[in-house]
Amino acid sequence: MKQEIRIAAKLWREQIENGSQDMGEFMGNIFANLLKNSVPKPSNEQLDTFENVLCREMEREIVECDTWNIEKPMFGECTFGRMIGTDYDPDPILQTALNESGINYGLVPIKSTTWCSPGYVYYSFGYGKKPEKIEVRNNE
Numbered sequence: 001m002k003q004e005i006r007i008a009a010k011l012w013r014e015q016i017e018n019g020s021q022d023m024g025e026f027m028g029n030i031f032a033n034l035l036k037n038s039v040p041k042p043s044n045e046q047l048d049t050f051e052n053v054l055c056r057e058m059e060r061e062i063v064e065c066d067t068w069n070i071e072k073p074m075f076g077e078c079t080f081g082r083m084i085g086t087d088y089d090p091d092p093i094l095q096t097a098l099n100e101s102g103i104n105y106g107l108v109p110i111k112s113t114t115w116c117s118p119g120y121v122y123y124s125f126g127y128g129k130k131p132e133k134i135e136v137r138n139n140e
Contacts, residue, residue: 001068001118002059004119005058006055009051009055009058010051012054014109016109019109021110023112023127046052046101046102050098053101054084056090059062059081061093065081080093082116083115086110087113088110090108093103109125110127111127115131120133
């Protein structure tokens with residue numbers, strides 16, 4: 001579980017550092033990317049804090065909701081904690097990580113999701129993007 005969570009947190013961190021906004025329509029993308037480029041860039045310390053808090057909060061939710069089952073990896077896949085994302089605003093787990101790290105939510109990609117399940121992480125960053133899969137070995 002910890003490996004999958006860490007991979008998802010790193011994906012979100014990379015998007016905050018280097019990603020662009022994709023709302024699915026040209027003018028909206030221009031404005032969203034202008035906004036993203038107008039907010040202060042986070043420091044490495046802020047990014048480290050964001051990643052660590054995101055891992056902590058995802059693990060807490062998964063453990064509290066008891067949704068990690070290696071024998072049934074799809075069980076609970078779309079539950080809070082295993083699936084985090086944004087539509088136009090970050091979900092509560094992302095918002096907690098942003099608040100504790102001091103990172104502006106305008107840097108978080110719109111229309112994006114990560115899903116953690118035993119043995120893999122799916123991710124999709126941007127409107128209508130096809131989910132991609134990262135396989136994870138050595139499940140906990």
